[in-house]
Amino acid sequence: MNTKIETAETKLELEIDGEQVEVRPGATVLEAARELGVEIPVLCHDDRVDPAGCCRMCLVEIEGQRRLQPACTFKASPGMEVKTKTERVARHRRGLLSLYKADHRLDERGRPVSRGVHDKLADHIDTYGTGPELPPVNAPRASRSDENPYIQFDPDACVVCGLCVRYCDEVEAVSAITLFGRGASTTIGTADQRSLLDTSCELCGGCIAVCPTGAMTEKPSLDQPSEQIVRTTCNFCGVGCQLDLHVATVAAPKGPSQTVSQDLGAERSEVVGPQARVSETMKRVVRVTSPEPGTTVNDGNLCVKGRFSYEFIHHEERLTEPLIRGEDGELHPASWADAIARVAEGLHGVKQRYGADALGFVSSSRCTGEENYLMQKLSRAAFGTNNCHQCAAT
């Protein structure tokens, strides 16, 4: 994607804000500016999709061009002079942000609503300011209720930059969502406004990840800010996607898991209602995101399992105490000391009666490398058998 062919003869030189920079032919003004560390604000741009130039946030002055031009689509050329810090550019940004604000859901302080996630529009307003206050647009927009458990869309927090639609087309390549409606009423929809579950959507959640304003958000963690982010590796398939687990302190609910009933939408859970006894809090994983594009093997992408299948971590059916089968044939809770003693006794008994090769140790391709090392060491060093394998004989 951003791999540049580093050969001298293929470079061209241009000037941005008075500084010279060399880029490969075909590079855009935005790429050249990044090379120099010159900040040009964007909303609709992402390196993984073709530039569209539709949000107009990245307009800059280019010598010889009568109008401001979008840096994300305009190709750099030799000797080009670009200016990003002129009053004309600043005025344009303020005016544009006023327009966006007039057509956006605002919070009580008059800022764009943020649904617990990073909001680029609010950032840009903070950085570049707005122009005159404009009357709210209040365009009628088709809204659709969608029983899919993960992806929430708020049309009034959307700037219709179409990045989610382009990601869905170009990266995930399922084209489940589309621009819907005309003019000021344009919004993001699906064919016939069906639920995402009735489209080609694969629930990868890429639309959430690329959305610059939080209009596309996660239902399960709506408005939930995160306190801590832990980088780890996904525990599903063998791609090894890097994940950022967002951890927050939340009330530890008693009784049935709230997540399942809530997400299915059938019976919106009462567990979190006013009657719920908030006796304890606990750290929970509340959201999973990908590291920035271009930094890890998954390049900012995740699939439905990596992004959303984290409910199991805090599921009420997790095993929480050791169990030993008693005389009655049932499994009973036991202490760790008793359970481990029972394991040692049982395995030793088999070895004494039938020899070490009557034991089998099944390790797991789901566990860590260290754990697999220790399992085979247990089998070989503690019991003297090579009967140790794991589930994947591929």
Add this chain to the structure above:
Amino acid sequence: MFGAGAMTNSITEIREAELLFVIGSNTTEAHPIIAMEMKRAVRRGAKLIVADPRAIWLSDIADWHMQLKPGTDVALLNAMTHVIISEGLVDEDFIAKHTDGFESVVEATRETTPEWAETITSVPAETIREAARAYATTRKAGIYYTLGVTEHTHGTDNVYCLANLVLMTGHLGVRSAGMNPLRGQNNVQGANDAGASPVFYPGYQRVSDPAARAKFEQAWGVELSPDDGMNLNVMMKAMMRGEVKGMYVMGEDIVLSEPNASNIEQGLNNIEFLVVQDIFVNETIRFADVVLPAACFAEKDGVFTNSDRRVQRVRKAVDAPGQARPDWEILCDVARACGYPMPHYKDAGEVYAEFSGLCGQFAGISHERIDEQGGLQWPCPDAEHPGTVTLHGDGPIKGHAPFQATVYRPSKELPDDEYPLLLSTGRTLYHYNAATQTRRSSGAVARQPENFIEMHRKDARKRGLADGQRVRVVSRRGAVLARVNISPRMRFGCVWMPLHFGDANTNYLTNDAGDPVTQTAEYKVCAVRVETVDDEASAAQ
């Protein structure tokens, strides 16, 4: 295959490929993020060859879809080989410099014409020709495969055939080319690397090699067994025969995951002692004497090694529930209780250091280094080494890579009058393996709540079945209930079922006949019939 059991190339190279040959891999569902890279390559103009009995998603954007009959891969691949040799498209330099035994393949594929293969695979001869030519004449042409290639009684032959194609066209040690098995689980690669194998110590050092044994005896301070152990398929069969009497199962649901589930259950009934260590109640726990609650990936530290040999960190984010503990701590306690002086490791990083200190190819990797630099791809022999993106850059690691001639053999159990349909099994996008995790996930449940059987419209019509109807699927080994899913993806005469559902376990049906070399079971081909059931009765069940 050429000296290391792993992807020869890296996931990040896929986007630059000029041709992708995807065989026996429903990549969009099983490895969605690798599929995104493939889609990106195709958008950039790469050619795509898909060989799969089902019209999988990728076949929609493929230049050639070879919709072969399940289990006829060897015929198809030998026909491609025939085309490449007879049209003189081989890389003679590479063959001369880096390989042995090319003549045996020339000999074995003299008669395997595309026309012959068409009669066996039902793939049009012209498609085979075009695909073979495209593969042989494109430089950055990579092969990507998964269990659709290996889970057969001729799985090893399939892999040999692919290796032959790679070698004769010199597609090795080249960026975006090579031979790339996509690993199904997060840490298959890491588990193998760590020596969870009956024939290898950590780092692929052979149990049968006295020097390796001496090294580990010295390191661990005990005498070690010189005999190769049993692999899982053999272990399961030994358990059914009553030869294995005690088992310690960590993080696997063997009842749900192994083929011929009713035999496994019978075997588990007979063994004297079973320990299960897991994060959820699973099907195997019904037979356990002791159950040990484990921490999940978000609750512990360690490493996973992905498909392209990249060792990456797993980090603790939250506490494990109740008294559950990380598997590595439990294993240490068990070893000590059993009288073995397992060191008191202060963290998982120390365990990793002990492991990497015993294996040359991992010696340069440590938790500290990954924390600083991100994932590292082995081989990485010392702390200065940057890791290895593409293997075999200077010719095969082994020196000369051998060609292996293969002969087409039909699968062990083919459809007949009594069991007229050919069943393959696999994975879906929304669920994962035994689904202990994803069945507790609302999206997966909304999309795919229960077991289903995909079939061709004509097969359904012939039996008077409607979409969504409940049926009983019966093989020689067992029966399960499923809903009919009439699908344009299927071939006539073939059906497909996912393997994720504990209450309707598809592995009651599958055949545990194994490949003669690897013993990997034939999950991909067995014969079944479909019976209608009274919907009332099944609903009550």
